[in-house]
Amino acid sequence: AQSVTQPDIHITVSEGASLELRCNYSYGATPYLFWYVQSPGQGLQLLLKYFSGDTLVQGIKGFEAEFKRSQSSFNLRKPSVHWSDAAEYFCAALNTNAGKSTFGDGTTLTVKP
Amino acid sequence: KAGVTQTPRYLIKTRGQQVTLSCSPISGHRSVSWYQQTPGQGLQFLFEYFSETQRNKGNFPGRFSGRQFSNSRSEMNVSTLELGDSALYLCASSLQGPSDTQYFGPGTRLTVL
Numbered sequence: 001a002q003s004v005t006q007p008d009i010h011i012t013v014s015e016g017a018s019l020e021l022r023c024n025y026s027y028g029a030t031p032y033l034f035w036y037v038q039s040p041g042q043g044l045q046l047l048l049k050y051f052s053g054d055t056l057v058q059g060i061k062g063f064e065a066e067f068k069r070s071q072s073s074f075n076l077r078k079p080s081v082h083w084s085d086a087a088e089y090f091c092a093a094l095n096t097n098a099g100k101s102t103f104g105d106g107t108t109l110t111v112k113p
Numbered sequence: 114k115a116g117v118t119q120t121p122r123y124l125i126k127t128r129g130q131q132v133t134l135s136c137s138p139i140s141g142h143r144s145v146s147w148y149q150q151t152p153g154q155g156l157q158f159l160f161e162y163f164s165e166t167q168r169n170k171g172n173f174p175g176r177f178s179g180r181q182f183s184n185s186r187s188e189m190n191v192s193t194l195e196l197g198d199s200a201l202y203l204c205a206s207s208l209q210g211p212s213d214t215q216y217f218g219p220g221t222r223l224t225v226l
Contacts, residue, residue: 043217051212096212101211
């Protein structure tokens with residue numbers, strides 16, 4: 001069965017510091033991969049997605065993610081975090097055959113001033 | 114362009130009752146997906162509708178059902194509510210399906226007493 005693992009439940013970084021959120025997936029083939037952000041009381045917003053091609057994907061708000069097939073990983077990065085980035089981040093994988101998305105449990109990001 | 118709207122935003126029901134939630138997608142979007150978000154189970158896919166047909170379904174009991182109208186608006190119904198149905202229910206719309214960018218609504222917070 002397809003699964004998505006986000007090993008870090010909670011991460012705290014200082015404003016201006018770099019950020020990396022980890023995501024590992026388990027799936028027979030390369031799924032479509034996504035990163036979403038959810039602020040309190042709001043729905044999810046797509047940050048970026050990977051289908052194929054260049055393994056380094058650029059997204060909105062200065063985020064990027066790198067797909068590494070050998071490690072089954074799709075980690076999210078940002079070189080300099082802003083206080084407004086504090087939110088919960090979800091990694092997701094889409095099984096295109098079944099049309100079903102599987103989400104990780106999320107990583108809550110706290111930004112220290 | 115107006116975003117995805119969900120009504121109502123908050124709902125309180127008692128066990129055994131039924132509930133209907135509504136989702137209006139972005140104009141021009143034909144695919145609507147529903148998700149359940151709980152602290153214990155995380156984000157789980159319920160079902161996806163496209164052109165008034167249920168195209169994909171997650172692993173939820175038959176008490177959870179939905180439909181889509183000709184204007185792409187979708188409703189989700191939960192019958193015989195259980196305490197465990199308390200959750201944030203999110204809908205997402207996209208042009209053709211979940212491999213396209215999905216735009217999420219703010220969700221309906223359902224509390225079952």
